[in-house]
Amino acid sequence: MLNIIELRRDLHQHPELGFTEYRTASIVVQTLKSLGYDVIYGQDAIDGDSRRGLPSDKVLEESYQRALEHGADPDIVGNMRGGYTAVVGTLTGKRSGPTLAFRFDMDALPIVESKDQDHFPQQHTFVSHFPGNMHACAHDGHTTIGLGVAEALSQQEFAGTIKLIFQPAEEGVRGAYAMVEKGILDDVDYLFCAHLGCEVPTGQLHGGTTGYLATTKLAAHFQGVASHAGATPEKGRNALLGAATALLNIHSIPRYSTGDTRINVGVLEGGTAANIIPEHARMVIETRSESEEVNSELEQRVRTIIEHSAGMHGLEYDVEVVGGAIPITCDEDMIQIAREEAVGIEGVHTIPEESAYSTGSEDASYMLRRVQENGGKATYMIIGGSNPAPHHHPKFDIEEAALPIGIEWFRRIAMRILR
Structure with a gap:
């Protein structure tokens, strides 16, 4: 037994x-x-x-x-x-x-x-x-x-x-x-x-x-170009800066009148040293809503912000779904x-x-x-x-x-x- x-x-x-x-x-x-x-x-x-x-x-x-x-x-x-x-x-x-x-x-x-x-x-x-x-x-x-x-x-x-x-x-x-x-x-x-x-x-x-809320967990990867931060900063493409731009704008997405919502960037990491332009950055984001449809819209807004934040800083990017649930x-x-x-x-x-x-x-x-x-x-x-x-x-x-x-x-x- x-x-x-x-x-x-x-x-x-x-x-x-x-x-x-x-x-x-x-x-x-x-x-x-x-x-x-x-x-x-x-x-x-x-x-x-x-x-x-x-x-x-x-x-x-x-x-x-x-x-x-x-x-x-x-x-x-x-x-x-x-x-x-x-x-x-x-x-x-x-x-x-x-x-x-x-x-x-x-x-x-x-x-x-x-x-x-x-x-x-x-x-x-x-x-x-x-x-x-x-x-x-x-x-x-x-x-x-x-x-x-x-x-x-x-x-x-x-x-x-x-x-x-x-x-x-x-x-x-x-x-x-x-x-x-x-x-x-x-x-x-x-x-x-x-x-x-x-x-x-x-x-x-x-x-x-x-x-229980619908949710999507996303991992975003930003790829830039490393360079000497003092000698040739213009030759670099700062992946961490692009990710930080995305973070601030993701948290600026308004709440919804049509359903309870949550947004959070829980991970932001990148860079190797103070004098190196970061060539890679990673962030992990979640959206949540009591409405499956609203959650999908939040996810799309997050993806759009990531795309344009990467574009502003001349970066390549990739987004993958690393988790999800529905009501x-x-x-x-x-x-x-x-x-x-x-x-x-x-x-x-x-x-x-x-x-x-x-x-x-x-x-x-x-x-x-x-x-x-x-x-x-x-x-x-x-x-x-x-x-x-x-x-x-x-x-x-x-x-x-x-x-x-x-x-x-x-x-x-x-x-x-x-x-």
């Missing part, structure tokens, strides 16, 4: 960034197979060409070798090499019925975890072993819940098919789209996704969410099923009628959309898990009492749908 506390703490100690979740995915594959699931992973579970924001070959290989050093099964991760870290486990019931999917994300964040003594993982000696990486958004808990659900359902009789989707690279909204493009969701009739925490206390469950619309009858099945779970004290609200973005949105376009139904739930610090904070943690609640909630939903 899985020890979910030990599993969660082991995953917390070994946080892996998007598309480098080799060790985590290896554990998922091993566990699912031991429970009798049919398992696909690697290139069978994700479309390589559709992956967004893929790390460099150097980072992918270093992460692969690190996973092997920390106990990943070489036969399994060998089939994931190069950033193919998606896993899907399928279990078929004894009678015919619909296909039900649950989705769990696995990746961590590029954050240095706190080692203050009031930080629970530090107190109990399971802080990150990988410097600069941290599970600061509860995905270690999500993966643990997913494997706990896999164990619970392996012992049940049901009608239909259960599909457990373990997704890489949710952070930066990069991984779900490529799994959708692989066709993983095309046979799914019902899809339930969930997130731990989200400022909701342990023991409170929401059957749906509203407010989430939950089906009311799925929300109601989730609420009804939450009743009576040990530790649950509050089941609000209203959906939870968030103005973040979530790439499970592509999975929900694909299921709904094919005539199926879906929802995105919130599992309360009291947090001592906000998501993406060095002291973020989840209350582990939320883990068995999440497992039991998914199990009950499966037995309701597949009876």
